[in-house]
Amino acid sequence: MSFKQYVRPFSEGMRNVFRNGVMSLASVISMVCMLLMLGMVFAVVLNTNAFAQRFESELDVRAFLKDNLTADEGAAFTETVSDWEGVAEVTYISKQDALTSWEEDLGDDGTLLEGYGEDNNPLPASISLRVQTPAYVPNIVAMLEDNDAVDTVTYSQDVVNWVQRISEWVRNGGVLLIAILLIVTTIIISNTVRISVYARKSEINIMKYIGATNSYVRSPFVAEGFYLGLIGALVSYGAAVGAYAYLATRFDVVSGSARMLRLFQLVPLHEFAVFTAILFPVVGCGLGMLASFVSTRRHLRV
Numbered sequence: 098m099s100f101k102q103y104v105r106p107f108s109e110g111m112r113n114v115f116r117n118g119v120m121s122l123a124s125v126i127s128m129v130c131m132l133l134m135l136g137m138v139f140a141v142v143l144n145t146n147a148f149a150q151r152f153e154s155e156l157d158v159r160a161f162l163k164d165n166l167t168a169d170e171g172a173a174f175t176e177t178v179s180d181w182e183g184v185a186e187v188t189y190i191s192k193q194d195a196l197t198s199w200e201e202d203l204g205d206d207g208t209l210l211e212g213y214g215e216d217n218n219p220l221p222a223s224i225s226l227r228v229q230t231p232a233y234v235p236n237i238v239a240m241l242e243d244n245d246a247v248d249t250v251t252y253s254q255d256v257v258n259w260v261q262r263i264s265e266w267v268r269n270g271g272v273l274l275i276a277i278l279l280i281v282t283t284i285i286i287s288n289t290v291r292i293s294v295y296a297r298k299s300e301i302n303i304m305k306y307i308g309a310t311n312s313y314v315r316s317p318f319v320a321e322g323f324y325l326g327l328i329g330a331l332v333s334y335g336a337a338v339g340a341y342a343y344l345a346t347r348f349d350v351v352s353g354s355a356r357m358l359r360l361f362q363l364v365p366l367h368e369f370a371v372f373t374a375i376l377f378p379v380v381g382c383g384l385g386m387l388a389s390f391v392s393t394r395r396h397l398r399v
Contacts, residue, residue, distance in 0.1 A: 110320025117292050121325060127285045128329025128385070129336070131278040132377050136337035138271035139376070140369060142264075147364045149264045158226040158234065158252040160241045171222050174246045178224060181240065183233025188225045195220040221248060279384065286322055286388035315393045319386050326385025330377040337377075338370050 114121045160178075162171055168191055175189040228234055234252060241250045301314055345363045 106316035106320045109317035110322075110324055113317060113321040114324050120288065120292055124282075124286045124325045124385075125329045125332070127282045128326060128381055129333045131282040132329060132333035132381055133337055134278050135275055135376070135380065136333065136341075136373055138274055139373070140337075140341060140363075142268050142271050143369065143372075144363055145264045145267045156228055156231055156234065156253060158228060158237060158241070158250065160224050160226070160250050161248045162222045162224070162246055163248045164221060166222065166246055168222070170246070171224070174244075175224050178226065178241075181237060183229050183237055184226055185229045186227040190223045190225060192220055192222050195223065282384060283388045283391075286325060286385055287392040291392050315390070318393045319389045322385035322387070322389030323382050324385070326381035326383070327378065329385075330381030333381075334373055334377045337373055338366070341369050342366050 162174070166174070171191070172189055175187050178184060179187040226237065228237060238250050238252060241247050304314055341363075345366050348363045
């Protein structure tokens with residue numbers, strides 16, 4: 098096969114794009130809208146999962162110790178708990194540390210606690226645990242509650258479960274939305290290619306009469322779908338990355354000062370950009386070629 102025969106499908110496919118200008122533009126716009134929606138859904142899912150992971154890593158189990166426990170006994174118990182499976186970090190908080198922290202939280206109103214001291218401190222000593230994953234929480238909580246040194250145990254597992262459910266709903270909803278967009282875009286691109294087929298019906302019949310193969314007839318239309326998908330992918334990639342960069346900057350400004358707000362930081366721009374740089378061309382070009390192939394298969398008698 099000569100070089101011209103290799104180039105012919107791509108050159109004819111590009112001519113088809115410009116020959117059917119209005120429908121090609123409609124296909125590109127549809128592709129851009131679909132890919133931007135895909136990028137938006139991906140960004141939401143990516144950041145929801147990242148938020149859930151950060152929240153899980155910040156899951157705090159607080160065990161309040163009994164009042165008859167001395168500081169040395171509390172420190173020894175802390176060392177014991179640190180060796181338990183699933184415990185990432187343990188911090189011992191003495192009665193005095195708890196009182197000091199309360200005063201700091203109250204700010205200017207901290208003077209209300211000036212009457213409390215070492216002898217009449219109403220706050221119990223405690224240990225604060227960070228677990229490796231939420232799966233370890235039930236077993237750790239059970240072990241703490243069964244220990245004679247512990248009075249009560251508090252933790253936020255219900256909140257973590259709620260975050261995980263939200264993350265799952267977002268993923269499922271995103272998959273459904275993307276499926277709908279893929280179907281709509283496929284129909285539009287198929288209609289664009291179908292117009293090219295009808296416009297060249299006589300030429301196609303002549304090619305078939307002189308022995309042209311099915312792949313020879315179909316390849317320019319598949320190339321047309323490839324170009325439509327590629328153009329849509331390039332336009333949507335630039336728009337998606339630009340919008341994400343702006344949002345990431347705004348979120349960094351808002352969440353940079355508070356520890357709790359840092360949980361809601363967006364994932365780094367390069368992670369989103371690298372993934373979409375692969376995702377958009379693959380989906381765009383693949384969908385364009387698939388729609389073209391299906392259209393020619395159904396509407397060309399080849």
